[in-house]
Amino acid sequence: MDDIKKQDGMSWSLKDFNYSVPEHAKRFGYTVGGVTLIGFVLLIISGIIMAFFLTPTTGQARQSVLEFASNPWGFWLRSFHRWLAEAVVFLIVLHMSRIIITGSYRGKRKLNWFFGIGLFVITLTFLFSGTVVKWDQEGYEAYGHTIESLGMIPLIGASLAKFIEGSAVVMRMFVTHAIVLPSLLLLFLIPHMVLMKLNGLSPLPGKKTTRTIPFSEHVKKIFGWSLVIFGLISFLAMQFPAVLYPGPFVGAEITKPPWMFLVLYQFEDWFGVISLLILPLVIVLGLILLPYIDSGEDDYSLVRKIVVWGYLIIVAVFIIFIIHVAISPPVHHLMM
Amino acid sequence: MLIRIIYVTLILIFLSPVAASAHNDKKEIVKVTTTDTMSPKEGNNYIIDSLERAEKQKGFAEIAKDVKESTVPTVIKALSLAAIIAGLAFLYIPKKKQS
Numbered sequence: 103m104d105d106i107k108k109q110d111g112m113s114w115s116l117k118d119f120n121y122s123v124p125e126h127a128k129r130f131g132y133t134v135g136g137v138t139l140i141g142f143v144l145l146i147i148s149g150i151i152m153a154f155f156l157t158p159t160t161g162q163a164r165q166s167v168l169e170f171a172s173n174p175w176g177f178w179l180r181s182f183h184r185w186l187a188e189a190v191v192f193l194i195v196l197h198m199s200r201i202i203i204t205g206s207y208r209g210k211r212k213l214n215w216f217f218g219i220g221l222f223v224i225t226l227t228f229l230f231s232g233t234v235v236k237w238d239q240e241g242y243e244a245y246g247h248t249i250e251s252l253g254m255i256p257l258i259g260a261s262l263a264k265f266i267e268g269s270a271v272v273m274r275m276f277v278t279h280a281i282v283l284p285s286l287l288l289l290f291l292i293p294h295m296v297l298m299k300l301n302g303l304s305p306l307p308g309k310k311t312t313r314t315i316p317f318s319e320h321v322k323k324i325f326g327w328s329l330v331i332f333g334l335i336s337f338l339a340m341q342f343p344a345v346l347y348p349g350p351f352v353g354a355e356i357t358k359p360p361w362m363f364l365v366l367y368q369f370e371d372w373f374g375v376i377s378l379l380i381l382p383l384v385i386v387l388g389l390i391l392l393p394y395i396d397s398g399e400d401d402y403s404l405v406r407k408i409v410v411w412g413y414l415i416i417v418a419v420f421i422i423f424i425i426h427v428a429i430s431p432p433v434h435h436l437m438m
Numbered sequence: 439m440l441i442r443i444i445y446v447t448l449i450l451i452f453l454s455p456v457a458a459s460a461h462n463d464k465k466e467i468v469k470v471t472t473t474d475t476m477s478p479k480e481g482n483n484y485i486i487d488s489l490e491r492a493e494k495q496k497g498f499a500e501i502a503k504d505v506k507e508s509t510v511p512t513v514i515k516a517l518s519l520a521a522i523i524a525g526l527a528f529l530y531i532p533k534k535k536q537s
Contacts, residue, residue: 171501174510322528329525337518340511346498 122314126306128323131200134193135298136324137331141190142291144332145228146284148183152176156235158276160269163237167346177343178336184344185335187229191362193331194222198389202413205396205406206304212393214297219389220290224283229360231279237272240357242350245271247370247435251378307401355434361424368423370435 126132155176157166170176198218201207207215230248234241245266252263266274305311347357359367369377396409496504505511 168496168498168501171498172496172504174505174508177501177505178510178514326525326528329521329528331525333518333521333525336521337515340514340518343502343505348497 120316120318123317123320124303124305124311125313125315126311127303127317127320128315130323130327131196131204132303133320133323133327134197134200136321137327138190138193138197139291139295140324140328141186141193141332142287145183145186145190148179148186149280151179152183153280156276158235158273160237160272163235163272164346164349167236167238171346178340181339181344182336184232185339186332187232188360188362189331189335191225191229194225195362198222199413199417201304202392203410204304204307205401205409207393208397209399211297211301211304214294214301215393216390217290217294217297219386221287221294222389223386224286224290226362228279228283228287229362231275231283233360234275235272235279236346237350239347239349239351239354240359242352243355243357244359245275246355247375247378250375254376254379356432358427358432361428364424364427365420367427367433371427371433375435 152170155166155170157163167180171180201215201218230244233244234248249263249267252266253259255262358364366378366381369381373380392409396405398405400406
């Protein structure tokens with residue numbers, strides 16, 4: 103196998119892919135990005151299978167999902183896809199947390215940090231559009247919130263809302279979910295991985311790494327964690343299946359969004375639908391500004407400490423909001 | 439070797455229209471209608487059939503109950519457990535030190 107170059111006269115061999123990486127590449131925190139990538143691959147495979155069975159119209163979508171779920175394997179696959187989507191968001195948050203805590207967005211890694219933010223936004227849009235596509239009560243309410251908040255964007259908002267709303271909404275969301283977003287994902291993922299290779303693995307804060315391991319050891323850890331995490335997701339998907347709500351019923355607001363959107367739900371309670379536009383904008387802007395606020399090389403600088411503690415406090419507050427909304431009864435937010 | 443494979447592939451691609459025309463029987467040209475694209479099970483009136491199917495369709499809770507009673511959940515849970523154990527083995531079985 104290693105002698106491929108000799109056969110075809112090419113200048114590479116499989117050994118070239120087994121280059122040395124720092125020893126800390128074995129640590130869980132440094133494998134989460136790779137595990138997330140495998141999560142995306144599984145999402146794409148399960149999504150393609152389900153796409154064959156979906157009728158993306160307002161009249162037929164929910165029924166076609168029900169028909170697909172009538173088969174026990176289809177029932178599991180649908181539930182696995184939903185659980186996996188939520189797990190991937192969780193893994194991205196873990197990955198971003200590791201990068202913020204170790205300050206790995208500084209210096210030459212700034213551009214890759216921006217691609218990462220793009221991938222985070224794309225993933226959340228994936229989850230949102232996937233919720234709408236099944237066109238049950240949950241999907242309908244997610245759609246209602248989008249239309250109302252999009253309408254508030256100055257100049258282009260009304261036209262955007264008009265394009266999405268109407269009887270073609272499920273088809274448009276399906277095209278977004280199955281064509282537009284996967285294309286954007288590739289567009290951001292490829293440079294993200296290329297830059298990762300060019301920059302090398304970020305160092306551990308305050309330590310000069312000298313010991314190395316082969317890249318194959320890093321890949322083994324990624325596969326090991328993937329088997330554990332996605333095996334668990336598969337088990338949970340069967341034990342606690344993803345619900346398909348009835349409906350949709352116009353005027354009813356009885357569902358709550360997936361856990362990662364519950365922070366927005368809390369702000370919507372306080373400030374109305376406009377917070378669905380403003381809060382994501384503030385979060386994304388904050389993440390973009392991070393490498394400019396904390397740009398020094400010192401791992402123990404005051405700015406570094408403020409950034410890490412500030413981030414941990416924000417995460418703690420968000421977790422409190424998520425728990426609070428999860429245990430509170432649903433609230434009516436929309437005009438519809 | 440690789441270059442030969444590319445050449446043969448290209449020749450086959452260029453020859454494919456010739457192969458297709460050889461099978462061109464004298465068939466009557468008829469416009470494709472919506473009913474032609476339906477499966478025989480669906481019959482001619484797609485909308486009425488869909489409504490009938492929707493009425494017969496079980497609710498999600500009933501489907502979940504049926505699935506729970508089948509053997510598939512046990513198989514999936516067993517396979518999931520196998521994946522988890524395989525992952526743990528991957529992570530924690532110590533590697534033999536090379537001398």
